[in-house]
Amino acid sequence: MSLFRLASIKNSEITPREIFQARRKIIKASLGFTAAAFLPTAANAEKKPFETVPVGPYSGDFPVTDYEDVTHYTNYYEFTTNKTGSTVLAQALKTKPWQVEVSGEVDKPGVYHLEDILKQNPLQERIYRFRCVEAWSMVVPWIGFPLADMLKAFKPTSRAKFVEFTTVYQPENMPGQRNKSLDWPYTEGLRIDEAMHPLSFIATGMYDDELPKQNGAPLRLVVPWKYGFKSIKAIVKIRFTETMPQTAWNKAAPDEYGFYANVNPNVPHPRWSQARERILGAGLFASKRDTEMFNGYAEYVAPLYKGMDLSKYI
Amino acid sequence: MRLKKTHWRAIKAIIFFVSLWPLAQLVIDGVNDGLGANPVETMHLTLGRWALRFLCLTLALTPLRRLSGQRWPLRFRRMMGLFAFFYASLHLLVFLWLDIEFSWHYFRQEVTETPYLLLGLATYCLLLPLALTSSVNMQKRLGRYWKTVHKLIYPAAVLALLHYFMLVKSDLRQPLIYAAVIFILLVTRIQPKRNA
Numbered sequence: 001m002s003l004f005r006l007a008s009i010k011n012s013e014i015t016p017r018e019i020f021q022a023r024r025k026i027i028k029a030s031l032g033f034t035a036a037a038f039l040p041t042a043a044n045a046e047k048k049p050f051e052t053v054p055v056g057p058y059s060g061d062f063p064v065t066d067y068e069d070v071t072h073y074t075n076y077y078e079f080t081t082n083k084t085g086s087t088v089l090a091q092a093l094k095t096k097p098w099q100v101e102v103s104g105e106v107d108k109p110g111v112y113h114l115e116d117i118l119k120q121n122p123l124q125e126r127i128y129r130f131r132c133v134e135a136w137s138m139v140v141p142w143i144g145f146p147l148a149d150m151l152k153a154f155k156p157t158s159r160a161k162f163v164e165f166t167t168v169y170q171p172e173n174m175p176g177q178r179n180k181s182l183d184w185p186y187t188e189g190l191r192i193d194e195a196m197h198p199l200s201f202i203a204t205g206m207y208d209d210e211l212p213k214q215n216g217a218p219l220r221l222v223v224p225w226k227y228g229f230k231s232i233k234a235i236v237k238i239r240f241t242e243t244m245p246q247t248a249w250n251k252a253a254p255d256e257y258g259f260y261a262n263v264n265p266n267v268p269h270p271r272w273s274q275a276r277e278r279i280l281g282a283g284l285f286a287s288k289r290d291t292e293m294f295n296g297y298a299e300y301v302a303p304l305y306k307g308m309d310l311s312k313y314i
Numbered sequence: 315m316r317l318k319k320t321h322w323r324a325i326k327a328i329i330f331f332v333s334l335w336p337l338a339q340l341v342i343d344g345v346n347d348g349l350g351a352n353p354v355e356t357m358h359l360t361l362g363r364w365a366l367r368f369l370c371l372t373l374a375l376t377p378l379r380r381l382s383g384q385r386w387p388l389r390f391r392r393m394m395g396l397f398a399f400f401y402a403s404l405h406l407l408v409f410l411w412l413d414i415e416f417s418w419h420y421f422r423q424e425v426t427e428t429p430y431l432l433l434g435l436a437t438y439c440l441l442l443p444l445a446l447t448s449s450v451n452m453q454k455r456l457g458r459y460w461k462t463v464h465k466l467i468y469p470a471a472v473l474a475l476l477h478y479f480m481l482v483k484s485d486l487r488q489p490l491i492y493a494a495v496i497f498i499l500l501v502t503r504i505q506p507k508r509n510a
Contacts, residue, residue, distance in 0.1 A: 069351035081485040084350060134483070136352055181485045252484055271480055273427035276420075280351045284344065287415060 048208040050143045056124030058199055058300070064127060065138035067207050069281040074214045075132065076233065077181050078167065078174040090214035092173040093234065098218050104164075104240035107155035114218055118204065120153060121145035125208075126201055126222070131263045131277060131295045133227035138280040142222055143205030148196040156192070156240045163195045164188070164245035165221060166237035182248050188232040189245035189259065190223065191304075199224060199300055202235075225297040227261045258314035260305075263295035267311050322389060329390065333397045336364045337404070354412045361405040366478065366492055368398035369471055373499040380502075392448055395467070399445040406438055430480035433473055440470035471496050 072087050079089035098114040123143055131137045151163065167186040171177040177184045194200065201222040204211055211217040216233030223230050229249050239245070249257035256270050265275045276288035294301050305313070317325075340360055343349050349356040372394040375387040409431070414420035425431050444464055447453070453460050475496060478489040 066351075073351035077484070081483075136355070138351075268427035271429060273424050275423055275427065278352060278354060284349070284353045284357075284412065288413070 049210060050123060050125075050205050050208045053123045053125050053143055053205075053208070056126050056146075059125060059127045059141075060129065060139070060296075062127060062129060062139040064141055065279075066281045070138055070140055070206070071212050071214060073138075073280060075134075075228070076176075076214055076216075078170075078176045078184070078186065078234075079214075080176055081181060087212075087214045089175060090212075093168075093213045093217070094170060094173060095213065095218045095234075098236075100219065100235060101237045102154050102239075103237070105157045105160035105242060106240050107157060108153070117150060117219075121149055121202075123205070128201070128222060128224040129295050129297075130222075130224065130228055130231075131291065133229055133257070133261070133269065133274075135272060135274060135277050135291075136280055137277040137289065137291075137295075140222075141207055142201060142203040143208065143211075144201050144203035144222070146198055147200040147202050147221065148198065150202055151195060151238070154238070154240075159242045160240035161192055162241045162244055163190050163192060164237075164239040164241055165190075165232045165235050166239075167232055168234045168236045183251050186232060186248045187245065188221065188230055188247050190230075191244075192240075193304055194223070194301075197301060197304065199297060225263060225294040225301045227263055229257070230261050260310075260313050262301075262305070262310065262314075263291060264293060264310055264314075265291040266293075267314060326389070326393065330393065333368070333393070336360065336401070354408065357408050357412075358405065361401050361408060362478070365398050365401035365405055366474055368394055368401060369467070369474060370492065370495050370499065372398055373467065373471060373496065377499060377502040396445060396448060399441050402438055402441055406434070409434075430477050433477040433480060437470050437473040437477055440466045440473065444470075468500060471500070 073083045074086050074090075075081075075083060076086035076090060079086040100112045100114065100117065101110075102112060103109050123145060125141055125143055127139060127141045129137060130140050165188045168174075169177065169185040171184075190200065201224075203216065203220050203222050204218060206212075206215060211220065216231075219235045220233045221231045221235065230247075244259060247257075247259060249261075250259055263274075268274050274291055277291045278288050279286060292298070340349075340357060344353065344357075372391060375391045375394065378387040379385065410416055410421075414424055425435070444466055447456060447460065447463055456463060475489065475493050478492065479486065482489055
């Protein structure tokens with residue numbers, strides 16, 4: 001049995017497609033091997049749906065965090081404030097059917113079916129750093145498409161200066177939404193130039209697989225140079241606005257969470273330091289990592305904030 | 315029926331080993347890779363919560379003595395207090411070792427930018443003299459001052475609570491439960507004075 005399993009995995013590693021693809025893909029395949037070792041036998045035999053998705057631009061060459069850690073350590077307050085509890089509770093979320101309501105300053109407003117959005121946006125992989133405002137970080141191989149590609153299809157008008165995103169409101173399946181830990185539904189926003197930046201990404205999968213519910217299925221934002229709470233999960237509304245939209249954490253604690261929330265080691269959170277970060281899965285005795293300006297993406301995004309005092313615009 | 319000295323010794327030994335269980339559990343989980351994606355955070359939260367729980371237990375024993383009219387709760391007060399200090403010490407050790415790696419540079423950086431760390435350190439500074447003067451010998455040497463010194467547990471409990479409240483992002487339910495317990499335990503200490 002175990003011999004057969006070993007043989008089948010080796011086969012998948014030497015398929016011509018794998019050889020054809022970049023070095024990162026090969027690293028990814030070996031990573032899949034270690035992850036597969038923890039899964040039940042039935043899952044081993046299955047091929048993951050996005051194994052052949054090509055690697056996109058801006059994808060980093062970082063050591064990827066274990067799938068197990070990424071799927072068992074999520075801040076999803078719609079379910080619970082317990083980071084492992086959301087793994088179980090999130091499975092109750094209804095993600096089919098899924099629609100996204102597009103409104104505001106656009107020429108093509110309307111209710112879009114998820115399938116239609118997916119049809120128009122070819123998938124790619126982006127390995128990004130992810131830095132939480134709580135001073136921990138991970139590296140995730142997302143599957144999805146550039147946010148700009150999706151937004152441009154809705155034809156924003158010249159008055160669209162900001163984009164607001166809203167998470168699904170499903171209190172019957174999201175127990176956290178039945179208490180007031182935040183003002184539900186969760187909303188987030190980006191300036192239009194941030195949203196159109198090629199780093200901004202919409203994820204519909206990760207680790208060659210479908211996006212797990214606790215990680216924001218079926219459709220989430222990924223903005224790698226900002227603190228994780230900007231990367232809103234389970235999006236059902238996209239609204240283009242002329243004025244800066246309100247965001248959930250900013251409403252909850254305006255002096256602690258700004259609209260921008262750019263990763264910045266030099267500006268501490270009012271209650272804790274942001275100078276270093278704990279790397280998930282690095283082990284008990286691993287040193288923390290020095291947090292980088294814009295989470296290491298300064299060369300791409302620093303021009304967006306030219307002339308802005310980043311200790312004021314947090 | 316009266317329990318003999320040997321019985322009390324046995325009961326104390328049992329409670330001593332039971333009180334070590336949270337630490338044993340952490341070690342077992344640590345060895346088996348069971349502390350989750352962020353093991354240092356798990357250790358911090360577990361050790362901090364147990365320090366606070368033992369602090370609450372310590373504070374509960376005097377009211378329990380008054381309520382029950384029995385002396386036995388006081389037999390456990392020193393042990394519970396020392397366990398609160400023990401778990402607080404491990405909590406601090408995790409910070410000094412795993413968070414700042416005994417580096418003065420990181421200590422300055424983290425403490426100046428993280429006010430709840432200052433509160434935690436202040437709490438520990440209040441608990442330290444209590445632990446150091448907890449022996450029978452010290453109790454005798456300090457005489458009537460011993461009681462005064464040991465009233466430091468009240469501000470220590472309040473500081474520990476503030477320390478907990480300050481690190482929570484938005485869901486205050488957990489620290490609120492501890493706050494309610496400590497509030498009740500402190501208020502019961504005021505009432506008898508009024509009646510007297």
